[in-house]
Amino acid sequence: MRLKIILTLTLIAGLILAWNLRRIFLQVPDEANQGAIFRIIYFHVPAAITSFTGFYIGMFSAVGYLIKKDLRLDSIAASINEVSLAFASITLVTGSIWGRIIWGIWWTWDPRLTSYFVCLLIYFGYFMLRRAIEDPNARARLSAVLSIFACVDIVLVWKSIEWFRTQHPGPVLEIRGGGGMAPGMEAPLWWNFLALVMLAAALILIRTRQEAMKLEIDALRRHAHAF
Amino acid sequence: MKFLRQTLAIAAKDLRSEIRGKEAVNASVSFALVILLLFSFAFDLEPEQIRDIAGGLLWLIFAFAGTLILNRSFARELVNDCLDALLASPVSGAQLFFGKCLANYVLIIIVECVSLPVFAIFYDVRLPQRLALLFLVMLLGTWGITVIGTMFSAMTVNLRLRELMLPTLIYPMLIPALIGAIQLSRVLITGGPLAENFIWFRILVAFNVIFTILALALVEIVLVG
Numbered sequence: 001m002r003l004k005i006i007l008t009l010t011l012i013a014g015l016i017l018a019w020n021l022r023r024i025f026l027q028v029p030d031e032a033n034q035g036a037i038f039r040i041i042y043f044h045v046p047a048a049i050t051s052f053t054g055f056y057i058g059m060f061s062a063v064g065y066l067i068k069k070d071l072r073l074d075s076i077a078a079s080i081n082e083v084s085l086a087f088a089s090i091t092l093v094t095g096s097i098w099g100r101i102i103w104g105i106w107w108t109w110d111p112r113l114t115s116y117f118v119c120l121l122i123y124f125g126y127f128m129l130r131r132a133i134e135d136p137n138a139r140a141r142l143s144a145v146l147s148i149f150a151c152v153d154i155v156l157v158w159k160s161i162e163w164f165r166t167q168h169p170g171p172v173l174e175i176r177g178g179g180g181m182a183p184g185m186e187a188p189l190w191w192n193f194l195a196l197v198m199l200a201a202a203l204i205l206i207r208t209r210q211e212a213m214k215l216e217i218d219a220l221r222r223h224a225h226a227f
Numbered sequence: 228m229k230f231l232r233q234t235l236a237i238a239a240k241d242l243r244s245e246i247r248g249k250e251a252v253n254a255s256v257s258f259a260l261v262i263l264l265l266f267s268f269a270f271d272l273e274p275e276q277i278r279d280i281a282g283g284l285l286w287l288i289f290a291f292a293g294t295l296i297l298n299r300s301f302a303r304e305l306v307n308d309c310l311d312a313l314l315a316s317p318v319s320g321a322q323l324f325f326g327k328c329l330a331n332y333v334l335i336i337i338v339e340c341v342s343l344p345v346f347a348i349f350y351d352v353r354l355p356q357r358l359a360l361l362f363l364v365m366l367l368g369t370w371g372i373t374v375i376g377t378m379f380s381a382m383t384v385n386l387r388l389r390e391l392m393l394p395t396l397i398y399p400m401l402i403p404a405l406i407g408a409i410q411l412s413r414v415l416i417t418g419g420p421l422a423e424n425f426i427w428f429r430i431l432v433a434f435n436v437i438f439t440i441l442a443l444a445l446v447e448i449v450l451v452g
Contacts, residue, residue: 066448114402121399128395132386141452142382145445146396149378152437153400 002209006202013198020191028185037101044094046193047087050200052154054084055123059151062144071215072208074140077147078130079207083200085123092116122150136215233318237326238333244303245334251299252334259292259342263349274351281352282413286405288342289365290372293335294394297376300327301384310384320447324377332373339365352416361415367431368408374435375400378442381449407431 024042031038061077064070095113100106107113126146133139245251266284270277304310313323343365347354354361379396383389407427414424 118399118402122396125392125396125399128392129382132383132388132392137452138385141448145382145449148445149375149400149438149441152441153403 002205006205009198009202009205013195013202016191016195016198020188020195023188024192028188031185034102037098040094040098042189042192043196044091044098045189046196047090047094049193050196051084051087051091053197054080054087054200055119055147055154056151058084059147062147065140066144069137071136071140072212074136074144075211075215076204076208077144079204079211081123081126081147082207083203085120085127086203087196087200088116088120088123092120119150119154122153126150136218230319230322233322234326234329237313237318237323238329241300241327241330242333245330251296251303252337255292255295255334255338256341258295259288259338260345262288262291263342263346267349277350278352278417279413281346281350281416282409282411284350285343285346285412286368286409288346289335289339289369290398290401290405292338292342293369293372293376294397296331296334296338297373297380297397298390298393300331300377300380302380302389305384314450320450321443323450324381324442324446327380328373328377331377332369335369335373336365339369354416357415357421360421361412364408364411364415364431367428367435368404370435371404371408371431371438372397372401374438374442375404378438378446378449381446404431404434407434 020042024039028039030036058077058080061073061080065073065077092113095116096106099108126143129146130139130143133142270280272280301310304313314320318326343354346352375397376393379393379400380389383392383396386392407430410424410427411431413419414421
């Protein structure tokens with residue numbers, strides 16, 4: 001059943017991405033000021049939203065573990081955070097490529113970029129902590145607490161665009177009060193978002209299964225050592 | 228009232244232990260002096276330029292030196308299973324945490340009070356006329372470092388690589404507080420307008436309040452399970 005869901009999600013995500021890529025590269029016109037490079041937004045923004053959403057869902061799953069003490073919830077939290085970390089890395093890389101073309105630099109210590117980088121480092125720490133703890137219950141407990149702390153930090157990231165004067169372009173999407181994108185140009189972005197979310201869901205399902213197997217193997221190993 | 232009394236008992240125990248051994252404070256002050264020395268090789272700046280970056284340098288010293296105290300906070304309880312005894316005593320996790328926070332706070336402030344005038348003498352930075360405000364910034368920024376540091380010290384206490392894990396985990400977490408403290412210190416040292424930078428005070432206070440509440444709420448889970 002799980003395999004069927006993963007295959008279906010991946011297939012639909014692949015089809016949407018293929019169809020959308022055709023629209024993005026052949027139908028959507030170049031942006032008036034930025035030219036062709038603006039198309040990177042179709043990957044940058046969906047990846048950013050997916051990663052942020054993922055970190056929060058990961059936190060809720062971690063809170064679920066703290067309430068129910070079910071290790072499966074910890075596995076789900078770790079899988080979601082891992083996939084979100086991958087999407088966060090995609091966001092930083094695509095943003096950096098865009099910055100090289102538009103700003104002329106690969107990286108600038110703009111508060112928004114810095115905060116995003118900070119988030120990335122926090123989640124690297126999250127996985128370092130998980131690796132350092134062998135007992136599954138202690139690992140789940142401590143990483144759940146770290147996940148909650150990390151998500152509070154993400155709030156600072158979100159708010160930083162309002163708190164600091166920033167080089168980062170202002171919101172362009174209508175839902176964030178931007179309204180700076182023509183409807184024909186905005187629609188592919190949401191389709192890409194849907195495809196990336198489905199891809200993320202498939203990856204999370206694969207990782208959750210691997211985590212469950214790892215728990216089983218660890219339990220068997222401990223059982224074997226007991227004799 | 229009982230909460231406060233037991234918290235203060237934990238803080239007094241930690242401070243007494245530190246006053247007798249002086250291991251963390253001595254190491255921390257020495258480390259702060261070493262960083263001050265290293266900065267002199269890293270930068271060869273005019274006095275004007277030094278004043279501009281003084282806020283940043285100061286808080287780097289405070290954060291690095293503070294970590295040595297925070298690292299010892301829970302680790303010193305591992306000898307003779309003292310941590311287990313403390314957890315078994317009629318003191319809640321929150322009290323234990325808050326007591327250790329207070330002790331660490333006092334110790335880090337002592338290190339800062341020693342390194343600030345040394346920094347001013349070595350780098351010819353005239354301390355601002357608004358010294359009380361700079362001290363207020365130090366109090367606020369240091370509380371942020373202490374709360375996050377003590378919480379993560381509790382989280383990493385049983386790890387083999389705790390000395391490496393603690394700085395890796397806390398520095399990214401501390402960035403909002405450090406940025407706020409650095410900006411305010413820079414404004415105070417250079418004599419810039421404070422009203423425009425009031426947002427940093429709010430960020431510092433918000434950071435401290437949010438993470439103090441979170442840590443108090445979650446520390447029981449970290450220590451006991």
